Amino acid sequence: MTDVSMKTIERLILYRRILLSMTPAPSEPIYSHSLAKLANVNAAQVRRDLMVIGYSGTSIRGYEPNALLRALSEFIDADEVTGVAVVGIGDIGRAIFQYVKGRRPKLQIRALFDIDPEKTDKIYDGCRAYAIDEIPSVIRKKQITVGIVSVPATAAQEIANRLVGAGVRGILNYAPVQLHIPEGIFLENRDMITAVEKVAFFSRQSTLKG
Amino acid sequence: MTDVSMKTIERLILYRRILLSMTPAPSEPIYSHSLAKLANVNAAQVRRDLMVIGYSGTSIRGYEPNALLRALSEFIDADEVTGVAVVGIGDIGRAIFQYVKGRRPKLQIRALFDIDPEKTDKIYDGCRAYAIDEIPSVIRKKQITVGIVSVPATAAQEIANRLVGAGVRGILNYAPVQLHIPEGIFLENRDMITAVEKVAFFSRQSTLKG
DNA sequence: TCATGTGAAGACATTCACAGCA
DNA sequence: TGCTGTGAATGTCTTCACATGA
Numbered sequence: 001m002t003d004v005s006m007k008t009i010e011r012l013i014l015y016r017r018i019l020l021s022m023t024p025a026p027s028e029p030i031y032s033h034s035l036a037k038l039a040n041v042n043a044a045q046v047r048r049d050l051m052v053i054g055y056s057g058t059s060i061r062g063y064e065p066n067a068l069l070r071a072l073s074e075f076i077d078a079d080e081v082t083g084v085a086v087v088g089i090g091d092i093g094r095a096i097f098q099y100v101k102g103r104r105p106k107l108q109i110r111a112l113f114d115i116d117p118e119k120t121d122k123i124y125d126g127c128r129a130y131a132i133d134e135i136p137s138v139i140r141k142k143q144i145t146v147g148i149v150s151v152p153a154t155a156a157q158e159i160a161n162r163l164v165g166a167g168v169r170g171i172l173n174y175a176p177v178q179l180h181i182p183e184g185i186f187l188e189n190r191d192m193i194t195a196v197e198k199v200a201f202f203s204r205q206s207t208l209k210g
Numbered sequence: 211m212t213d214v215s216m217k218t219i220e221r222l223i224l225y226r227r228i229l230l231s232m233t234p235a236p237s238e239p240i241y242s243h244s245l246a247k248l249a250n251v252n253a254a255q256v257r258r259d260l261m262v263i264g265y266s267g268t269s270i271r272g273y274e275p276n277a278l279l280r281a282l283s284e285f286i287d288a289d290e291v292t293g294v295a296v297v298g299i300g301d302i303g304r305a306i307f308q309y310v311k312g313r314r315p316k317l318q319i320r321a322l323f324d325i326d327p328e329k330t331d332k333i334y335d336g337c338r339a340y341a342i343d344e345i346p347s348v349i350r351k352k353q354i355t356v357g358i359v360s361v362p363a364t365a366a367q368e369i370a371n372r373l374v375g376a377g378v379r380g381i382l383n384y385a386p387v388q389l390h391i392p393e394g395i396f397l398e399n400r401d402m403i404t405a406v407e408k409v410a411f412f413s414r415q416s417t418l419k420g
Numbered sequence: 421t422c423a424t425g426t427g428a429a430g431a432c433a434t435t436c437a438c439a440g441c442a
Numbered sequence: 443t444g445c446t447g448t449g450a451a452t453g454t455c456t457t458c459a460c461a462t463g464a
Contacts, residue, residue, distance in 0.1 A: 003415070006408075007455070013407050017386060021363075031423065039388060044457055047425060061423055061464070082410040091308065095301035099386070099402045107406055145413050146406065153231075170413030172405055176227065176309070178249060186412040188405060192309045195382055195400055196317055196356065197223050198216075200292040202396040203355050203380030205213070217433070241445070254435055257447060271442070271445050 004052055009076070011049050014039050016072040019065055029062030077106040083144035085168070087159050088151035089114040089129060092174045092192075096148055101125065110142040115155070132162070139166035146170045153177040214262055219286070221259050224249050226282040229275055239272030287316040293354035295378070297369050298361035299324040299339060302384045302402075306358055311335065320352040325365070342372070349376035356380045363387040 004012075018038050019025070032050075036043040055063070055071035084100070086093045089112055097109055112129040114120055120129045130138050138144070147163035149156050149171060156175035163171060170186035173179050176193050214222075228248050229235070242260075246253040265273070265281035294310070296303045299322055310317055322339040324330055330339045340348050348354070357373035359366050359381060366385035373381060380396035383389050386403050 005455075006412075009408060009411055010404065013404050013411075014388065017401075017404070018388065021387070033423085040390070042457065043423095044426095044459095045455090047423095048456080051425070056425085063424095076407065076411060078410070078414050082414070084406065084410070091301045091305035095305060096402050096406070098301065100406055103403060104407065107410060146410050148406070168413070170409040172409045177231070178224065178228065180250070186409060186415070188409050188412075190400060190402075190405055192306050192400075193313060194220065194223050194227070195398060196294065196306070196310055196358070197286065197314065198219060199380040199382045199396060199398050200288070200294070200317060200356050201219055201223075201286060202216075202398075203378070204288050204292070205396070215433075243445090252435065254437090254448095255433090258434080261447070266447085273446095 008049050008052060011039065011041065011045070012053065012072055012076060015046070015049070016069065016076060019069040019072070022065065025065045025069070028065075029060060030065050030068070031062045035063075073106075081106050081108050082146060083108055083110045083142055084146045084148065085109070085111045085113065085135075085139060085142075085144045085163070086148045086150060087113040087132075087135070087163070088149065088155075089116075089119050089124075090150060092150035093148070096150065097124070097127065101127075110144055111138050113138075115151075132159070135159075135162045136166045139163065139168060144168060146172065148172045148174070149179070150174045218259050218262060221249065221251065221255070222263065222282055222286060225256070225259070226279065226286060229279040229282070232275065235275045235279070238275075239270060240275050240278070241272040245273075283316075291316050291318050292356060293318055293320045293352055294356045294358065295319070295321045295323065295345075295349060295352075295354045295373070296358045296360060297323040297342075297345070297373070298359065298365075299326075299329050299334075300360060302360035303358070306360065307334070307337065311337075320354055321348050323348075325361075342369070345369075345372045346376040349373065349378060354378060356382065358382045358384070359389070360384045 015035060032043040032046040036046045053071050053075040055068060084107060086097055086109060100107055100109055109127055112124060112127055113132055113135060114129055115132050120131045122129050145168055147168040149159050151159050153175045156177050157179055160171055160179045160181055164181055164185055173187060173189050176191040179187060181187055225245060242253045242256040246256045263281050263285040265278060294317060296307055296319060307319055310319055319337055322334060322337055323342055323345060324339055325342050330341045332339050355378055357378040359369050361369050363385045366387050367389055370381055370389045370391055374391055374395055383397060383399050386401040389397060391397055
């Protein structure tokens with residue numbers, strides 16, 4: 001696979017979400033300008049991003065929405081379904097589970113984990129919750145490659161170690177702590193406190209500027 | 211205020227979090243190298259970032275942890291406490307409320323909002339929940355400048371409009387939809403579906419590479 | 421005419437590498 | 443010696459601007 005920048009992938013995912021949200025799919029072609037407006041980016045940016053997915057407007061003016069959607073999905077998704085596990089059944093864990101479940105056919109949350117015995121060995125909305133000790137066996141058996149860490153900060157590193165040990169290739173970390181994981185494993189941090197602090201900072205800036 | 215890049219602010223916030231997590235504060239100086247390691251960045255990056263906050267290692271070798279923490283906080287925080295509102299008391303709304311509450315003295319969640327009458331006119335852990343119609347009056351009265359959108363995608367734009375109309379200067383959007391808001395209002399998107407898709411994509415890449 | 425695709429410029433971010441200092 | 447602070451180099455991302463095509 002050709003290598004793509006982080007920023008580009010984020011936008012490609014955004015373009016796809018925009019197209020998915022157009023129901024029914026418009027029969028009119030969509031222009032780089034219109035997509036750009038919907039995505040809050042520059043039109044040249046859209047065209048440059050679309051270059052990497054190898055979809056070309058078929059000598060037509062603009063892009064054919066269905067074909068573009070197909071091309072985006074082909075690029076963004078793996079051939080097989082990606083197995084995902086959520087560790088920590090708190091508010092964040094539940095939120096992710098609810099948001100992702102059934103919304104993306106190529107992403108499947110196949111297991112939940114929690115330290116609290118009250119929460120484990122149950123089935124939530126079609127997905128089973130396991131004890132932390134079962135991480136290695138379940139991750140392997142269910143071919144899970146993405147782990148989501150939604151446990152308290154103090155437990156996060158230990159959970160990350162176990163996930164990596166069990167073979168996940170990427171971690172999405174919601175705990176407010178910097179994880180240290182081996183080279184080659186993808187890590188994305190989404191700490192909510194940091195997010196609020198950042199918005200607070202730039203809100204102040206915009207106030208000062210006028 | 212000097213203008214700082216998004217990336218730099220994110221790292222400054224991270225450095226502060228790292229220092230805050232060291233309790234008790236170490237009496238030894240901390241070096242750019244050690245902070246870099248903890249933050250998963252390059253040492254030169256740390257030094258360059260610290261340049262912008264105007265803290266200098268006082269002709270000492272390394273940085274004095276307490277002084278650095280103070281300098282970081284002075285830069286990151288406003289003088290006054292920043293008022294925050296959370297709209298949408300679902301899993302995400304609750305998660306943010308719980309995470310932020312009491313953890314950052316300069317960030318105060320002053321109001322919750324929800325469309326469901328069952329959830330409003332109650333006090334959750336010291337913070338009152340209001341109906342959506344009360345956004346304008348409450349935002350103004352409580353001097354709220356940051357709004358967090360944790361409602362379903364279909365409602366998000368309408369909520370954003372009301373928040374902006376009421377005077378907030380920044381929005382943190384957890385809904386999986388692109389908001390359109392006036393120039394000058396800061397917007398940060400944190401959609402969870404996009405996050406999982408991104409991690410899934412790069413996990414696959416790392417697998418292929420080896 | 422009007423939109424795409426893209427070379428080239430420009431803006432921005434990271435890293436190197438070293439002078440200077442204690 | 444071993445650190446910081448920073449000029450300069452490098453690397454990455456965004457935007458301009460225009461040739462090309464229908």
